[in-house]
Amino acid sequence: MTPVFRPIAQGRVHRWGGALLLVARCRDLRQRAGHVPLSPAERYVLRALPAWRQAEWTAGRLLAKRLVGEAVSAPAEDVEILPRDDGSPCVVVGGSPAPALNLSISHTAHHVAAALAPQPVGVDLCETASADAVRRVADRVLSPEELSLVGTERPEALAGAWALKEAAVKADRSGVFGAAPLGVPILGLGPPVLGGARRAMVWRTDDATLALVLATRPAERPPADGIALVLLAPLDHSGQRSAWPCGSRGTAAAERARAR
DSSP, X not given: OOOOOEEOOSSSOEEETTEEEXXXXXHHHHHHHTTOOOOHHHHHHHHTSOHHHHHHHHHHHHHHHHXXXXXXXXXXXXXEEEEOTTSOEEEEETTEEOTTOEEEEEEOSSEEEEEEESSOEEEEEEEGGGHHHHHHHHHHHSOHHHHHHXXXXXXXXXXXXXXXXXXXXXXXXXXXXXXXXXXXXXXXXXXXXXXXXXXXXXXXXXXXXXXXXXXXXXXXSOOSSSOOOOOOOOOOOOOOOSSSTTOGGGSHHHXXXXXX
């Protein structure tokens, strides 16, 4: 049976399993993107990106800064989102790294999303229109058992499976280009169940699927130093330019190549 993913409202902060989550349409952020407060280090990264990438990169930072600001009551001007050596985003607040804040960002041609959590987190968007592209490379990321579970003729299911895989490897700070996706088994899709110490959920937003993966449980205690994030409220349900489908720009390998 084709999974029917629940809708998620755009432009508002949601909470699920300890994470903060925000998704928006790119076109709704275009006017605001020019007013995102970027630090000199962020502007250096931005200038190094190709022109077509700069707008969506800025939109992702807009959402990410909003999440961090809500989590730790910091103004956007005090928040920096900078790439680590592996390409994953690092949160800096008031000039100091905030290792307790784990961040993930995803883009497609039409949507952008960000997630923040006290544990390793991955978020990914995949347009259902990319189902044909997913189908062509499905055997590289889905096992025969997973293909049987997901099916190859169901666009929403294919998009959801791809988004789950990519969100999972982002949480692991690996990439979708190698063997890592096959090491994250999908045991169920409606509701989503992943192997290992992972929790996952998938929603739909317009004609895209949105996956969130939490790799481990939150720490019982906040760190002795730095900023802690502990959010346990449930989610409020309201209402590529790459050879890979759905844009692998948020994976560690892709982000590293583009952010340097």
